[in-house]
Amino acid sequence: MTTTAARPLPRxxxxxxxxxxxxxxxxxxxxxxxxxxxxAAGLSLGEVARRVGIRTPSLxxxxxxxxxxxxxxxxxxxxxxxxxxDAARAxxxxxxxxxxxxxxxxETIVRWAVDNATSAQLMFWRPVPDYEPxxxxxxxxxxxxxxxxxSFLQVEAAGLFRPGVDVDEALRTxxxxxxxxxxxxxxxAPHEPFETGRFTTAIPRVVEMYVAVYGRPATxxxxxxxxxxxx
Amino acid sequence: MTTTAARPLPRxxxxxxxxxxxxxxxxxxxxxxxxxxxxAAGLSLGEVARRVGIRTPSLxxxxxxxxxxxxxxxxxxxxxxxxxxDAARAxxxxxxxxxxxxxxxxETIVRWAVDNATSAQLMFWRPVPDYEPxxxxxxxxxxxxxxxxxSFLQVEAAGLFRPGVDVDEALRTxxxxxxxxxxxxxxxAPHEPFETGRFTTAIPRVVEMYVAVYGRPATxxxxxxxxxxxx
DNA sequence: GTCTATATGACGATAGAC
DNA sequence: GTCTATCGTCATATAGAC
Numbered sequence: 166m167t168t169t170a171a172r173p174l175p176r177x178x179x180x181x182x183x184x185x186x187x188x189x190x191x192x193x194x195x196x197x198x199x200x201x202x203x204x205a206a207g208l209s210l211g212e213v214a215r216r217v218g219i220r221t222p223s224l225x226x227x228x229x230x231x232x233x234x235x236x237x238x239x240x241x242x243x244x245x246x247x248x249x250x251d252a253a254r255a256x257x258x259x260x261x262x263x264x265x266x267x268x269x270x271x272e273t274i275v276r277w278a279v280d281n282a283t284s285a286q287l288m289f290w291r292p293v294p295d296y297e298p299x300x301x302x303x304x305x306x307x308x309x310x311x312x313x314x315x316s317f318l319q320v321e322a323a324g325l326f327r328p329g330v331d332v333d334e335a336l337r338t339x340x341x342x343x344x345x346x347x348x349x350x351x352x353x354a355p356h357e358p359f360e361t362g363r364f365t366t367a368i369p370r371v372v373e374m375y376v377a378v379y380g381r382p383a384t385x386x387x388x389x390x391x392x393x394x395x396x
Numbered sequence: 397m398t399t400t401a402a403r404p405l406p407r408x409x410x411x412x413x414x415x416x417x418x419x420x421x422x423x424x425x426x427x428x429x430x431x432x433x434x435x436a437a438g439l440s441l442g443e444v445a446r447r448v449g450i451r452t453p454s455l456x457x458x459x460x461x462x463x464x465x466x467x468x469x470x471x472x473x474x475x476x477x478x479x480x481x482d483a484a485r486a487x488x489x490x491x492x493x494x495x496x497x498x499x500x501x502x503e504t505i506v507r508w509a510v511d512n513a514t515s516a517q518l519m520f521w522r523p524v525p526d527y528e529p530x531x532x533x534x535x536x537x538x539x540x541x542x543x544x545x546x547s548f549l550q551v552e553a554a555g556l557f558r559p560g561v562d563v564d565e566a567l568r569t570x571x572x573x574x575x576x577x578x579x580x581x582x583x584x585a586p587h588e589p590f591e592t593g594r595f596t597t598a599i600p601r602v603v604e605m606y607v608a609v610y611g612r613p614a615t616x617x618x619x620x621x622x623x624x625x626x627x
Numbered sequence: 628g629t630c631t632a633t634a635t636g637a638c639g640a641t642a643g644a645c
Numbered sequence: 646g647t648c649t650a651t652c653g654t655c656a657t658a659t660a661g662a663c
Contacts, residue, residue, distance in 0.1 A: 204525025206437035210657065222659075223629055231657070290583055292523035294435030337580075337594065338601055344583075345576020349568075352522055352575075363568065370569055370609065377608035378601065441639065453641080454647055462639065 189227050192217055193237045200238070201283040205292045208235070235293065236302035242284035243305035247312065249277050254316060263325040263380045267372045270316075271343055275368065278347045279359045286351065289344055327381050335379050342371050402467070402532070403460050420458050423448055424468045431469070432514040436523045439466070466524065467533035473515035474536035478543065480508050485547060494556040494611045498603045501547075502574055506599065507590045509578045517582065520575055544570075558612050566610050573602050 195216045200208050210231055214221040228234045253273040260266040278285035286292055288306070298306075317332050317339075326335065350357065350364040359365050426447045431439050441462055445452040459465045484504040491497040509516035517523055519537070529537075548563050548570075557566065581588065581595040590596050 204437070204523075206435070206523065207525035209655080211655075219628095220630060221657080222631090225658075226628060286521075286523075289579070290517075290521050290523065291586070292435070292437060292517075292521065294438035334598075334601070338598055338605075341573070341576040341580050341595060341598060341602065343576075344579045345572040345574075348521065348575050348579045349572050352520055355522070364572060367565075367569055367572060370565070371572065374569075374605035374609045378605045440637085442637080450646095451648060452639080453649090456640075457646060 185227070189237070192224065192227055192234070193241060196234055196238055197283055200287070205283060205287045206294065210234070232296055232299075235287065235296050236299050238284055239287055239298050240302040240305050242281065242288050243309055245281070245284075246274065246277050246288075247305055247309045249273060250309070250312065260316075260320050260323050260325060263320065264372055264376050266320065266325070267339075267375060268369060271346070271368045271372060274343050275346050275350070275365055276359045279350060279362065279365060282351055282355060285347065289347065325381055326379055330379055338379070339375065342375060346371060402464050403456075403458060416458070420468070423455065423458055423465070424472060427465055427469055428514055431518070436514060436518050436521075437525065439524075441465070463527055463530075466518065466527050467530050469515055470518055470529050471533040471536050473512065473519050474540055476512070476515075477505065477508050477519075478536055478540045480504060481540070481543065491547075491551050491554050491556060494551065495603055495607050497551065497556070498570075498606060499600060502577070502599045502603060505574050506577050506581070506596055510581060510590045510593065510596060513582055513586060516578065520578060556612055557610055561610055569610070570606065573606060577602060 192213060195213050196208060199212050199216070203209070203212075208231070210224055211221050213234075214224050217224075224234075228237065250270070250273055253269055257266065257269055278289070314332070314336055317336050320326060321330065321332055326332075346364050346368060350362045354363055357363065357365075423444065426444050427439060430443050430447070434440070434443075439462070441455055442452050444465075445455050448455075455465075459468065481501070481504055484500055488497065488500055509520070545563070545567055548567050551557060552561065552563055557563075577595050577599060581593045585594055588594060588596075
């Protein structure tokens, strides 16, 4: 476990390139399955090779080390989460209501994390000794954060935040909420599905809290009802 | 790694009993140190024995298995956190102001978690494959939750919650916030101290959110200011 | 690219002498 | 209670034949 760089591609035809890509995908799939059963730190190259149907040394044709395989899982997880969030945002369109917008965002990210708990633990926690993501593997995570920031800037431009809000601080607080829901659900009731999880179902309450502080105060309707009456 | 039960105490004088207790304490101390360096899942009995100055088999005189040692770390962590919280509550006395009360509570728990990050990861996350706390080890954690619940009931009795609040739901939401702050701080900036952590310093903001939803609405002063103007 | 064979070493846990 | 000796298993990683 000394090198972490990915193996350089061998030269060859596009067919060979494509075949290699598929094999790598399969190995990563199997690696996630093994991590799901044995914990993120319980990944074993021997077990991966056994399930893929090759011998352990053959894995080194595709991954330079065990950490390189972790990197692949880490990077693919962030890329998938990023794609999922992009799809959700595309469906939502321009933000018009803060509560709706944030509820969808929280549900999307926490649902993905619960459904992909193994990858999520590697991404959100630091459970594996001696594994630190390589810069290449980090890239999709950085893109994810940048995209979230752009999204929050749109929310601000739409006038949905309280005037004067620090967008970066608002984003940081937001990550506290989503990671708190995920962490509590995973650590205390990992087998509950998203729909009925004792913490995932608290998302509306969490969003309500967030909007109360960061949202633009509602212009009081006749009668002066405050948001406090929304429940 | 088959049995998880603790070794029964051998009969003997009180002196032998005391000596044994000290040895166990030392082993747990060293185990935490090893986990701090190698990650929670990187605990090695050989390394522990080496540092304690005995051979590996001698560890089995005090702990029936590796998981039993994890149990000791887990239980001692919760007991320490429980003691720390009790001390903080004793100093606070009866709750009179919700914001003050919760800020102190959050700061106490998160500060302890950041200062004892290794134990806290074992307690709040599930980083170790094949380790599930034994019921005995869970006992202090259960006591901690019960104590927190009693504390929240006092807060309700003092009229600091919004009328009609579900105390258990309020408690669950509260744990989401504290674990979110801890998780984000540990996963993203583990070396920042509590005082200047980019997430620990967000505790006042998090409490503000919580109070906005669960706190008793301020009786509007002359002019009808809502809590939204508190910032 | 895949294989056999192997280097090299950790690990947790047990048996039994002292 | 501590030790030596050892079991059995598994791991990551490399060398070199095919």
